Amino acid sequence: MKYAERMSRLGTENAFTVLAEIEKLRAVGKDVVSLGIGDPDFDTPENIREAAKRALDAGRTHYGPSAGTRELRGAVARYLTRSRGLDFEPEEVVITPGGKPILFHSILAVAEPGDEIIYPSPGFPIYESVINFAGAKPVPMPLVEARDFSLDVDQLRRSVNQRTKMIIINSPNNPTGGVLTPEDLQVIAELATSVDAWVLADEIYSEFLFEGSHASITQIPGMKNRTILLDGFSKTYAMTGWRMGYGAAPKEMADRIAQLNTNSVSCTATFVQDAGVEALDGPQDAVRAMIGEFRGRRDMAVAELNRIPGISCVMPKGAFYAFPNVTQACRMLGVKGAEEFQHLMLHEAGIAVLARTNFGSRNLGEDEEYVRISFATSRELLMEGLRRIRARIEAAA
Ligand code: PLP
DSSP states (O other), X not given: OOOOGGGGGOOOOHHHHHHHHHHHHXXXXXXXXXXXXXXXXXXXXXXXXXXXXXXXXXXOOSOOOTTOOHHHHHHHHHHHHHHHSSOOOGGGEEEESSSHHHHHHHHHHHOOTTOEEEEEESOXXXXXXXXXXXXXXXXXXXXXXXXXXXXXXXXXXXXXXXXXXXXEEESSOTTTOOOOOHHHHHHHHHHHHHTTOEEEEEOTTTTOBSSSOOOOGGXXXXXXXXXXXXXXXXXXXXXXXXXOEEEEOOHHHHHHHHHHHHHHTOSOOHHHHHHHHHHHHSXXXXXXXXXXXXXXXXXXXXXXXXXXXXXXXXXXXXXXXXXXXXXXXXXXXXXXXXXXXXXXXHHHHOEEOXXXXXXXXXXXXXXXXXXXXXXXXXXXXXXXXXXXXXXXXHHHO
């Protein structure tokens, strides 16, 4: 059977492929520690679970509006107003099953063949995939280790031109843990304005910040009118499997995203949205405790990574990932690069990590090797995983 040409331009998120591989290995009795996927190992807080149960019992099991329930759009608008410090209206908010559809729908809503869309690299792999799928040209914005994985401003200046339709930013960043400084955001804002481009600000890790306070590009005067802010519940409230996220954008853009909802998923589950209201309006202690735990794991894991021969790791400022440089370790292991490192560690040492190539194409001139380590597992398993990496490298040395 034949498939549409566009399918050949669609990528994937390999974290899910590796997850399936781990399950296969475990099914045949292999002991695998997974530091692969970015899924918090915490239970969704009890007050949120109880709200969903109440909603189910109250019969909140029917279709709802495509843009989201009035109650949840209101709660999101209040949360954004509180956390970003500027006014958001419910009409600017659109609810989706996970944060991902905001990406998919907003890119589909603006990209024409020949348009260029700038995206962070390394970055969430879905950016490059969806830009290609939409027929636009992906233009990487390199995040460099020498700048603690903030962006290379000069390179960005060279990349922006009249064909630039959108600039995607993600701070704190998956996979590097890097954070854009207010100065970086200022430059991005000026460049986007100069060519009348949209900004898609993926702020899904905004609460996972270990130093300072979160800076949103929407706070720069004039920028809210050209920004789609993506955030959600998956990470902050440990709700990855519930599938609920949101965007905040100028009303006309929010309406178009909602129209794409109508055409694809209809709406986000109504009882799940009721739980979302409780998540945002209810007590936040569980979130604070979880983030405190992630900070402890980060400190411990980064210190340990820097003790492993052949590995060096900058301190991530946010999200829940470390992105160590494993160039030397690859040499010691006799493997060509991070992909072979990933394969060898999974099959010979029982430890799953994700190679840099799972996070967008390599940048021009990029010759170092990196892997992503997720802290979304207990301290014991995290340390056991790192112990296995160390042992395998030491055995090769
Ligand atoms: N954006 C980034 C940077 C992510 O890392 C993720 C999930 O890993 C998402 C968006 C999508 O989140 P969701 O699971 O809510 O669709």
